Every structure is written in structure tokens, then in C-alpha cells.
Amino acid sequence: MTMTLAPARPGAAAGRATFAALAVRETRRFALNPVFLAAAGLTAYTLWIGQRSTVTEIDGANTIAAVFFGGFGMLVAFWLTRSMRASEPVAGVTPTTLPARTAALCATAIVPFGCGCLTLLAFLHFHPISDPVYGAFSLPARIAVLVGQIVVPSLGGPLLGVALGRWVRFPGAPFVLFLILSGWVNLVMALTLARPDSAPVAVLRLFAPFALFTLHSDAGVTAWRGSPWFFLGWQLALCVIAVLVALLRGAEGRLRSRIIRALGIVLAAAVIMLLLAGTGGFTHAVTT
């Protein structure tokens, strides 16, 4: 009995090679961008300077990676994406499609994601997970909180930047969005302070790519309601949505319909995750 193996399509292998070459080139451009280098340096400096004094709260320190790798990463990814706009008449007629180039740009998010992972390890070194500054959360939930505040925003910010760069022409879009998100996080925190036990307010607080789960005051550490695990699911769904929305630009035929179908599924999953995040976890704010 003989068995024959069907040869791989030469087009697929060539496509993978092109994608890998593009991804490496874009990743190098991302990693060498002065704004990203400044973000990495500022994160390291802020973490180092923050642990020199006695640590009584982490509400400021755990936002650093989200701001620098997520926010600044979004700016850099937006610029990288738009930088090819002027040469689109030339690049547009090459065999590499726009979705393939977009996928290569999305691959650059591996750099801030890796930096976010390193930041998490450094954070855990400076602020051990057993510290009382994490509030009433269990040890696994504390890890979930930190991953949601440090690692996932570092991944999601650049992906959002690529999606913005593909769809929005306004060159100031990333910093406007960055400020809107900052304002929203502060606004819903103020609402949470006014109504700490409300489930709708908890859903509103978590309706963001970044959320605080604790508040430090003279009374102690207050752990807000909401499930850190489902919030992680919501954040990852947002990352997938950003990638799909970015890939949608320039997609045609079967690829376009598959992306739209996947987008519908992920949107539904994101809504479910958000509702579970808002209604799960503690049923009221717990101060320890």
C-alpha cells in the first residue's frame, strides 16, 4: 500500500515567508522608535524609583505599563501604520495584500507585550503578591488583576494603534483617543467612589481597556466589585476586535466575509465577558 502526500501550495509558503520578512522589518522599526524607547526607559525608571521608598499603595505604579507601553505604543503603532500611506500607490500594486501588511504590523505588538511581561515580573519582584496592598483578592485573582493592568494593555494599545492607522485619516487621532480613554477611566472611578456597590457602575468601570480594582485610603485597601478573570477575557476580546477591524481594511471576497463573521462572534463574546466581569467577583466593595 502506498501513500502519497499532497505537496504544500507554493503560494502559501511564499506568503508565509513574505509575512515573516515583513513582520521582522516592522518589529524592528517599532522597537527602534524613539518614543517606544523613551516609554521603555521611563517604565524602568519609574519602577525603580517607586520601590526606593516604603510602598503603601500600588494605584499609581500599576498604571505605568498601561500608559507607556499601551498608550505610547498606540502612538508608535499609529505612526508606523500611517507611514506607508504616502507610498500606497506603489506598495498597493505589489503581490503582498493590504491585510497581509496589516497582519505584519499587528505582529509588532509582540515587542510591547514582551516588555509588559518583563514589567510584570519586575513589579512582582518589587511588590510581592502576598503584600496586603493588593486588598482582599485571592492570590490567583491578584495575578489576574496585574496581568489585566500591565500585560494586556501593553498588547492592546499597539493593536488599537494599527486599527486606528488603517481606518482614521486624522493624524491626531491616537493622542485624542489616549486622552479620551484617560478621561473615561477617571470619570468612572469617580462614579465608583460615589456608588461602590452598584453593579451597573461596576460594568461601566470595566467598560474600558484598563481598570483599577483597588483603592488605597486611610480606611485601608478597598477591593472593588468585579471579576478580574472575566475582565481579562473582555480585554483579550478587545485585542482580537482591534486586529480584526485592522485586517478588514482592504480585505476582499471570502476573506472579508470571514473577518466580518469572526468580528460578530468576538463582539458577542466581548459583551458576555463584560457583563460577567461586572457582575462576578465580590458582590460589594470589600475594605481590609
Added chain:
Amino acid sequence: MPGPVLRAGAWPAIAGVTGVAAVVGGCGAAFPAAATMLFPICFALLAAAAAFTLDEPASLVVDVTPTGLARRTGIRAVALLAPLTAGALVMLAAALRGLALPWAAAGLALAGNVLLGFAAACVLRTRTGEPGAAAGTAVVLVLMAPSLVPQVARWVRTFPAPGAGGPSSDPVWWIVLTVCVVAIAISISGRGLPRWMSVIP
């Protein structure tokens, strides 16, 4: 002449960013607990709006017309009324809601923010026709630094907090206003910038 120069301005960008700033500031007035965080964001957005006032897509043509840079900049400066008016309305709304802010210092901060955005645009306009995005990004990052990096807030404050300790924002804004006026005067006088400023990112 003022009509065509004004008509060619980046009005959608100025109006859009000013509108977003007004919404953020309005939320600050509506929710006093978040006002001290939302007002600096609102003012940073107004500074970014001011940075778009000098954008000129047809700069290759416009720059060689007989109308000088100083006159064109002066005409375009009229557009600063949009962010200034929006900021003033936000402060008025906050005052009507009974917010206890140091209003003179807040007004100085508003003027400083808007002038900083305009000065950054003036400096970059000598090198590029559309300085708005680069100037806006730079100004926003500088203005938000005290909020983003806790260590900076110990030394510099860009928005007057009610009744709090720490440094006052007034000296910062007086210095910024002075530097901005000098920078604008130099950039519209037609003198070249130092060599190290010859590349726009």
C-alpha cells in the same frame, strides 16, 4: 486676504478636538469628584486643538506668496478663539455648578495651554506645512507628564488643584507664557532654527 487664509485652516481638526475637549470638560463640571483629573485632560486637548491652527496642506504654494509668515500667522491666530472660548465656557459651567477652583490660576493655565500649543505649531511650521499632529502630540505628552509620571507631579503642576499642597502652577505658566511669546516672535520673524531642530519626527 484674511478670509482665504482663514478658510484654508484645518477647521475640522480644530473644531473636532475642541469639541472633544468641551465634552471632557463638561463631564468634569458635571462630576466634581473627577474635575481635577478631567480639566487637565480638557486643557491638554485644547492645547492640541491650538496646535492645528497653522496646518497648511498647500504650504509649498502659500509659502512663496507675497503675504508674509507673520501676517499669515496673525490671521490664523484668530482660530485660537475656538479653544479659548470652549475653555472659558467649561470653566463657567464648573463655576455655575459650584466647583471651588482657583479661577484666576485656572484661567492662566488655560491661556498657557493654548499658547503652548500655538507656539509649538509656530516653531514646527518653519520646517513643515502641517505641524499640527507632531506639535499636538508633543504638547499633549508634555502637559500630561505630571499625571502620567507620579515623580514629575512632585516638582511640576500644570493645573491648579483646589486647596492642595505642593507646587503652585502659576510660576510654571508665567514661564511658559514668556517662553512661548519669545518662540513665536522668533519663528515668525523668519530666522532659521538651530540645526538640531531641522528634523521633524
